Amino acid sequence: TTARITVDRNEVVAPINRRIFGSFVEHLGRCVYDGIYEPGHPTANEDGFRLDVVELVKELGSTTIRYPGGNFVSGFRWEDSVGPRDQRPVRRDLAWHSIETNQVGVDEFSRWLKLTGSELMMAVNLGTRGIEAALDLLEYSNHPSGTALSDQRIANGTVEPHDIRMWCLGNEMDGPWQTGYMTADDYGKLAARTAQAMKTADRNLELVVCGSSGSSMPTFGDWERTVLEHTYQHVDYISCHAYYQERGGDLDSYLASSLDMQYFIETVVATADHVGNKLKSKKKIQLSFDEWNIWYLDEHQASDEVNDEWRVAPRQLEDVYSVADAVVLGNLMITLLKNHDRVTSASLAQLVNVIAPIMTEPGGDAWRQTTFFPFSVTSRLARGEVLRPRIDVGTYETKVYGAAPLVDAVATTDADGSAVFLVNRGREAAQVQIDLSSLSVAEVAEAVTLWDDDVYAKNTLADQNRVDLKQLDGAVLEDGVLTVTLPPVSWSAVALA
Ligand code: AHR
Numbered sequence: 001t002t003a004r005i006t007v008d009r010n011e012v013v014a015p016i017n018r019r020i021f022g023s024f025v026e027h028l029g030r031c032v033y034d035g036i037y038e039p040g041h042p043t044a045n046e047d048g049f050r051l052d053v054v055e056l057v058k059e060l061g062s063t064t065i066r067y068p069g070g071n072f073v074s075g076f077r078w079e080d081s082v083g084p085r086d087q088r089p090v091r092r093d094l095a096w097h098s099i100e101t102n103q104v105g106v107d108e109f110s111r112w113l114k115l116t117g118s119e120l121m122m123a124v125n126l127g128t129r130g131i132e133a134a135l136d137l138l139e140y141s142n143h144p145s146g147t148a149l150s151d152q153r154i155a156n157g158t159v160e161p162h163d164i165r166m167w168c169l170g171n172e173m174d175g176p177w178q179t180g181y182m183t184a185d186d187y188g189k190l191a192a193r194t195a196q197a198m199k200t201a202d203r204n205l206e207l208v209v210c211g212s213s214g215s216s217m218p219t220f221g222d223w224e225r226t227v228l229e230h231t232y233q234h235v236d237y238i239s240c241h242a243y244y245q246e247r248g249g250d251l252d253s254y255l256a257s258s259l260d261m262q263y264f265i266e267t268v269v270a271t272a273d274h275v276g277n278k279l280k281s282k283k284k285i286q287l288s289f290d291e292w293n294i295w296y297l298d299e300h301q302a303s304d305e306v307n308d309e310w311r312v313a314p315r316q317l318e319d320v321y322s323v324a325d326a327v328v329l330g331n332l333m334i335t336l337l338k339n340h341d342r343v344t345s346a347s348l349a350q351l352v353n354v355i356a357p358i359m360t361e362p363g364g365d366a367w368r369q370t371t372f373f374p375f376s377v378t379s380r381l382a383r384g385e386v387l388r389p390r391i392d393v394g395t396y397e398t399k400v401y402g403a404a405p406l407v408d409a410v411a412t413t414d415a416d417g418s419a420v421f422l423v424n425r426g427r428e429a430a431q432v433q434i435d436l437s438s439l440s441v442a443e444v445a446e447a448v449t450l451w452d453d454d455v456y457a458k459n460t461l462a463d464q465n466r467v468d469l470k471q472l473d474g475a476v477l478e479d480g481v482l483t484v485t486l487p488p489v490s491w492s493a494v495a496l497a
Contacts, residue, residue, distance in 0.1 A: 001430040003393035003407040009438040013386040019345040021379040023062035026070030028096050028354050029316035034362050035352035037104050049112050052366045056358045057116045061379030064119040066290050066347045067109055071095035073171050074127025074179040078137045081105025083156055094179050099312045110162045126170030127180030131194050138201055166206045169194055172213040174223050184223045188230030195234035208237040208288045215264040224268055228275040237288035243295035255425040256404035257328050258335040265339045287342050291349035294325045317354045321369045324455040330374030330491030331423040334410045340386045367464035373450050377493045384414020413439050419495045424486035437480030441496035447475035451490035
């Protein structure tokens with residue numbers, strides 16, 4: 001395979017908003033308990049947070065973190081999660097059929113975010129609750145002092161307000177699995193009234209209304225239109241959620257998963273703009289891709305890991321990712337960046353143990369999954385502005401998407417340097433020439449790749465470093481043209497100074 005890529009300094013998609021490198025922590029399985037929080041662990045701090053996990057989250061480079069769900073939020077009573085720990089009620093979580101001890105809540109999680117240097121993105125419960133609970137949580141979290149709930153926060157030990165800027169108006173309210181799920185019309189009305197009330201308290205909040213739980217939902221498109229017709233003037237973002245997996249051994253289609261993400265984004269942008277234009281609004285709704293990842297959902301649904309028992313922090317949704325999964329994930333990040341003019345916030349779902357880049361063993365190690373690498377490198381190297389390259393490359397046939405380009409790429413640039421992120425979806429190596437002459441770059445500063453002879457190689461507790469980044473050998477910059485050879489089924493990044 002050969003490919004020619006042209007990066008034009010003038011083809012700017014958008015300046016990089018660090019919120020595109022967000023993640024997600026849900027009270028689900030071992031994400032919080034035995035994940036970020038394990039009081040008895042040798043690395044635990046006084047709050048019970050594992051500092052080895054904190055170090056990996058920092059290395060991953062995740063910015064804004066969505067919390068506390070997910071499906072969990074649709075039964076969440078935030079008051080249960082604050083105050084003296086020994087007095088917090090133990091509750092049933094219907095979403096994951098688990099026991100919630102409430103030992104980690106809003107205040108502890110905010111303290112954890114200070115350790116990782118991340119921003120909190122909070123979701124309110126519009127499944128079993130509504131406007132009043134949302135306003136109360138907002139007052140508790142953001143009001144400085146002198147009111148019942150802000151003083152309660154201070155009495156609980158958090159003097160400074162959490163000052164949460166981004167708020168999700170419920171979660172996946174289009175999904176029949178959601179506690180309290182609704183029709184688009186009913187949800188649109190509730191979301192509009194909740195948003196209006198929250199913005200009366202603070203007009204600078206950034207509010208995310210629920211879009212579709214996936215592009216294959218039967219209501220996809222209509223849901224966004226109806227919900228935005230009700231909420232357009234009150235909200236800033238509409239959410240998108242998408243999970244991908246290899247099905248039936250069809251690796252070729254799986255490697256082209258980002259084509260679905262592209263279709264998803266284009267559909268939501270067109271729908272949002274249709275509503276906005278009809279309303280003659282000058283405002284453009286942004287997309288918050290606040291759940292995206294690889295998830296072997298079919299296999300989990302066929303298993304009995306979510307069952308009739310009531311357990312604390314059971315092992316649920318603990319996917320172990322392969323090299324192929326990491327290549328797809330890297331390609332999804334390329335797609336998010338290519339659409340960064342409209343997708344200005346995104347959350348990799350999730351962060352620890354539950355469909356996660358980071359795994360932990362109770363009392364033991366924390367390690368990086370294969371998918372950790374493309375995320376951390378992209379978050380570290382993508383700086384300044386995103387540039388949309390022109391890519392001349394052949395295609396291959398896939399059962400699901402038809403013809404798919406063999407190579408995909410995106411570039412970023414700022415005064416300190418540039419970077420190119422590339423994927424080779426093909427089974428053969430690809431010789432790629434990248435014309436960077438419109439950027440002022442003088443040398444290759446770093447060139448890494450993620451690939452393996454075995455595309456299904458994984459990191460496990462027993463073999464934590466089986467898969468790691470490799471040097472991308474032979475990356476040469478000459479007269480503004482970068483030449484690289486991308487290994488078969490690989491994700492790569494080249495930083496240029
Ligand atoms: O991330 C796992 C689950 O996926 C979330 O709880 C839900 O919002 C989605 O269906």
